[in-house]
Amino acid sequence: MKRNLALGLLILRLSVGILMLLHGLAKFGGALTFIESMLIEKGLPGFLAYGVLVGEIIAPVAIIVGFRTRIAAFIFVINCLVAMLLVHSNDIFSMSEHGGWALELLGIYMFGALALVFTGGGTYAVSKTNSWD
Known part of the structure; x- marks a missing residue:
């Protein structure tokens, strides 16, 4: 059973x-500018847009290789929550036209990462002896 758990993780x-890394790489195509202007419009400093690169590129790479998985997954969860509150706040309690939650993709990312916060990276990870693994 332990082998199956490690494979599942x-x-x-x-x-x-x-999947989130691919989403993050797309930010280099101009989406970062959109996020920066949206933050400024909400009265927040525009440089905070670069935090997206931490949450959608650096944290996913750490999760993929299994390096400090718990902390990377926590950063990932915070990134998803910020996206929900800043960009998708109108859809938090909405259903899609097909009957699912309007934010189900973001929810799957967030809850998958939240599971990793509690479980860690598992046996097949680059680092597995630190409490943040």
Whole structure:
């Protein structure tokens, strides 16, 4: 059973990490400017937009390889919460036209990362002896 748990955590790490990494890399196509202007519009400093790169590129890479998985996943969860509150706040209590939660994709990312906060990276991780692993 332990082998299956380790494999399950690896699959969770890879799926959550790779999918968000791809999402984060898309920020280099101009979306970072959109986030910066949205933050300024809300009265926040525009440089906070670069925090997206930490939450959507650095943290996912750490999750993928299994380095300090718990802390990387925690940063990832915070990134998802900020996205929900700043960008998608109108949809938090909305349903999609197909009957699902309007933010289900972001929710899957966030709850998958939250599971990793509690479980850690598992056996197939680069680091596994630190309490943040």
